[in-house]
Amino acid sequence: MITASALLGAIAVLLAWPVPLALARSHWPARSPGVALVLWQAIALSGGISMIGSLLLYGLIPFGSPLRQGIVALGGDLRTGTLPSGTSFTHVLALGAALLLGTHLLLNLLATFVRAERQRRRHHTLITLLSDPLNGQPGMRVIDHPAPVAYCLPGAGHSATVLSNGLLRLLDADQLRAVIAHEQAHLVQQHHLVLLAFKSWHSALPWFPIANRAENAVALLVEMLADDYARRVVDDHTLARAIALVGFALAGFAPKRTSEADALAPAAASASLTHEVVSAKPEHPAYQVMPRVARLVNPVQPLRHAATAGALTVSAMLLAGPALILFAA
Amino acid sequence: MDVLWDSPTSLTANELRQSLLNRDIASARPKPLATTTVLTVLSRLETKGFVTRDRSVRPHAYTALMTRAAHTAGLMHDVLEQVPDRQAALVRFIGGVSPEEAETLRQLLGVATSDNS
Structure with missing residues (x-):
């Protein structure tokens, strides 16, 4: 069991630092964002299982092997309140750490999803009141706001794509179709679930820079995936122009239009809100415009089949490996 | 809600029902709501x-707490502002670009932006 524990520990360290760093720095994910997304999820899941598994295996050494028997023995000893001979302080510490890390990650995941769901419901209520359906199309809402905004609100059975009046004025019909297809891709492919999982991982380990990198990388990949979906509806140039136009307009939005926004919202309660409709803060990396436009202007070949298969095999091995080690130990 | 937002004064449920009724007649919807x-x-x-x-x-008289526009502004603020917690629920199309990026984009795409930026 000690070798298995050491092996899992090594995997955990590799997946916690050098591997995600290399992936975040590499350029091929822009070519096949879907494959890269699978790989990121495999790394995150496998890394977590390896880390917890390594601690668990080490802590269970005095309780005997294999893993199942060790857990049964631990259960029995917990009831009687005794420890088997040869149990050192580090074993107990490792067990505690495994338990703590596991519960922490799971509870955080749960909390993130519950919080997002509550916000989504609240947002949905407001959207239903504040927006009008677009040409009778179900799930499409238009909100009266000058900023060119498009976003989607995922939700089982009643997801919505929200466009602002500002956006409708800014883009022509083809560009609009591109934006709508992009948002529809988010909804169809359930991107918010992946995003939430990585958000939860990051918020569970805020001191861990790789978690932040992973979240940002995944957010950008998801946007690229949605772009690829939109490219099936419109040509690359139209989509690139749509992205650029919205990007320009949002960047130029803050200083000039605040007075206009104020005029729209005379209520004192909202004055402080409208003043900073768009602040000059750096954008979230998911909304980085350049990498997305670059791959539209200079189309890159998707990964060759062999490379895709290789990456997917690695992902499968990453998931299966730690599990096998854990149960063989 | 629209009626309350459009009304300059507070309304009772009955008055509200009446104006809803008037609106429904205008839009030829036959089924009146009960108070x-x-x-x-x-x-x-x-x-x-x-x-x-x-x-x-x-x-009892009812008033809208905030105007429709104020609600919209607040909601869009949530959407656009980089409040990570509030963005958890949605996936947005794109953010703004920096001036340097804008210059590159202009060269790449030849997008006319004078009217927007």
């Missing part, structure tokens, strides 16, 4: 913080 239905919807809206109820008069 109790209107009251139920109003109290739900009150719990959610959209309307406030003046209990000093009988019947």
